[in-house]
Amino acid sequence: MEPNPRSTGRLPAAFLTPGSSSFMEFLAEHRPDLLPGRRQLPPTQGALEAPHGTTIVAVTFPGGVVLAGDRRATMGNVIAQRDVEKVFPADEYSAVGIAGTAGIAVEMVKLFQLELEHFEKVEGTQLSLEGKANRLSTMIRSNLGMAMQGLAVVPLFAGYDLDRGQGRIFSYDVTGGRSEEYGYAATGSGSLFARGSLKKLYREDLTEADATTLVVQALYDAADDDSATGGPDVARRIYPIVTVITEDGFRRLTEDESSEIARSVVQQRMEQPDGPRAALR
Amino acid sequence: MSTPFYVSPQQAMADRAEYARKGIARGRSLVVMQYADGIVFVGENPSRALHKFSEIYDRIGFAAAGKYNEYENLRIGGVRYADLRGYTYDRNDVTARGLANVYAQTLGTIFSSAGEKPYEVELVVAEVGETPEGDQIYRLPHDGSIVDEHGSVAVGGNAEQISSYLDQRHRDGMSLAEALKLAVQALSRDTNGSEREIPAERLEVAVLDRTRPQKRKFKRIVGRQLQRLLQADGAVTEAESSEEGSEEK
Numbered sequence: 001m002e003p004n005p006r007s008t009g010r011l012p013a014a015f016l017t018p019g020s021s022s023f024m025e026f027l028a029e030h031r032p033d034l035l036p037g038r039r040q041l042p043p044t045q046g047a048l049e050a051p052h053g054t055t056i057v058a059v060t061f062p063g064g065v066v067l068a069g070d071r072r073a074t075m076g077n078v079i080a081q082r083d084v085e086k087v088f089p090a091d092e093y094s095a096v097g098i099a100g101t102a103g104i105a106v107e108m109v110k111l112f113q114l115e116l117e118h119f120e121k122v123e124g125t126q127l128s129l130e131g132k133a134n135r136l137s138t139m140i141r142s143n144l145g146m147a148m149q150g151l152a153v154v155p156l157f158a159g160y161d162l163d164r165g166q167g168r169i170f171s172y173d174v175t176g177g178r179s180e181e182y183g184y185a186a187t188g189s190g191s192l193f194a195r196g197s198l199k200k201l202y203r204e205d206l207t208e209a210d211a212t213t214l215v216v217q218a219l220y221d222a223a224d225d226d227s228a229t230g231g232p233d234v235a236r237r238i239y240p241i242v243t244v245i246t247e248d249g250f251r252r253l254t255e256d257e258s259s260e261i262a263r264s265v266v267q268q269r270m271e272q273p274d275g276p277r278a279a280l281r
Numbered sequence: 282m283s284t285p286f287y288v289s290p291q292q293a294m295a296d297r298a299e300y301a302r303k304g305i306a307r308g309r310s311l312v313v314m315q316y317a318d319g320i321v322f323v324g325e326n327p328s329r330a331l332h333k334f335s336e337i338y339d340r341i342g343f344a345a346a347g348k349y350n351e352y353e354n355l356r357i358g359g360v361r362y363a364d365l366r367g368y369t370y371d372r373n374d375v376t377a378r379g380l381a382n383v384y385a386q387t388l389g390t391i392f393s394s395a396g397e398k399p400y401e402v403e404l405v406v407a408e409v410g411e412t413p414e415g416d417q418i419y420r421l422p423h424d425g426s427i428v429d430e431h432g433s434v435a436v437g438g439n440a441e442q443i444s445s446y447l448d449q450r451h452r453d454g455m456s457l458a459e460a461l462k463l464a465v466q467a468l469s470r471d472t473n474g475s476e477r478e479i480p481a482e483r484l485e486v487a488v489l490d491r492t493r494p495q496k497r498k499f500k501r502i503v504g505r506q507l508q509r510l511l512q513a514d515g516a517v518t519e520a521e522s523s524e525e526g527s528e529e530k
Binding site: 018027030031111114 | 335357383384497
């Protein structure tokens with residue numbers, strides 16, 4: 001055996017060892033330093049200041065699911081970024097939206113996307129939606145050490161279940177606990193307000209167009225009451241990111257589409273600042 | 282105590298090469314060739330589950346002839362290499378040239394190390410470019426050499442005969458249906474010159490299609506779409522095939 005297999009330029013033994021279809025397991029074996037969860041953090045005094053992403057909402061409708069997020073990242077009381085993107089496609093039929101420490105969250109999403117793609121390429125078939133949700137759970141759990149130091153990541157995972165033929169939503173807590181949500185869900189600092197809004201406006205027979213409007217309404221309500229959530233910024237033309245996953249796969253609404261929805265919501269709020277009213281009885 | 286026989290290095294290498302070549306020749310041949318919108322992989326494969334072609338990365342595809350467990354191992358190694366590289370640097374930094382190099386080193390080291398049996402495989406690594414000029418096809422024989430191919434390449438048992446057949450007839454800018462037909466014609470010629478029919482169910486076909494909107498350009502062509510491409514007259518099918526591609530996804 002060569003003392004350093006890299007010196008010959010051939011693939012190191014770990015690459016040719018049959019077995020795992022998981023990219024994370026391969027990393028753990030071959031390059032554990034690249035796994036986000038393996039890093040040792042020095043103990044810090046007080047909270048570490050790093051940009052945090054805020055509100056993500058999801059709504060199912062017959063035929064699919066909508067996942068959307070606002071565009072603000074905050075650092076303490078400062079707005080760190082106005083146009084941050086917090087909703088990403090995980091693969092063809094699922095998406096993940098992240099609230100929490102932005103830097104770690106983005107890295108986690110990148111690894112999660114790769115984990116799903118890697119499995120698909122090695123096995124020649126996709127993971128089940130439950131399987132994907134469980135993989136994400138494992139990743140959040142491995143971040144627990146950092147979460148305890150204030151660098152938590154709490155995503156929302158949404159996807160179209162091809163076996164069942166419906167859209168599904170999974171929410172998480174910092175310990176990696178996973179629970180399936182029915183109808184609608186929200187995560188992040190503005191989620192309390194968004195959830196209140198969703199609760200009153202959600203119907204089981206929403207169309208895709210209704211669902212995309214509903215998530216923007218909920219994000220508007222979150223921004224209305226939570227200082228860390230950004231509303232539609234008409235002056236700078238920064239609008240929420242809205243994604244739809246159906247049988248046809250993942251689709252992110254174009255700039256024009258999301259701006260149209262956001263503008264109509266803003267227009268309506270000019271007349272009625274609290275938004276649409278649910279019936280009293 | 283037995284005294285080992287002296288075997289000259291030339292003889293030892295020739296024996297190993299002979300061994301590997303025989304192993305590869307037992308497998309069925311396959312063809313990789315350029316067409317107008319990308320690169321098409323065509324091979325005869327009775328199995329639906331054990332693929333000869335697969336996706337390595339966004340623009341990179343892999344084809345192999347020979348012993349299944351050995352090339353499957355190399356394929357997974359390649360996927361791991363590409364994914365790790367893309368994760369540490371950027372997706373654009375994963376290239377067919379880099380991958381072909383790593384494969385060549387791996388095959389070469391195994392071939393010349395006396396402790397290991399040589400791999401009985403021949404690989405093709407292909408990358409689709411933005412334009413046909415950017416397409417790259419590398420053939421990697423069992424001994425670790427790299428051959429930079431243009432237009433078309435065949436590997437496997439009957440490779441030489443198929444290659445020469447293709448070289449005479451392949452031209453740039455063929456439609457997918459034309460390229461596919463040519464590949465099937467080439468594959469259906471036996472060593473003794475006779476022709477046999479390869480039914481569509483026994484064909485494995487995949488493309489790296491540069492016109493695909495997704496960043497992952499690899500796509501398998503199966504079922505109805507394959508049937509239609511095989512039946513269609515080359516010229517008419519262009520619009521039809523792209524239309525069907527969008528329908529599939």
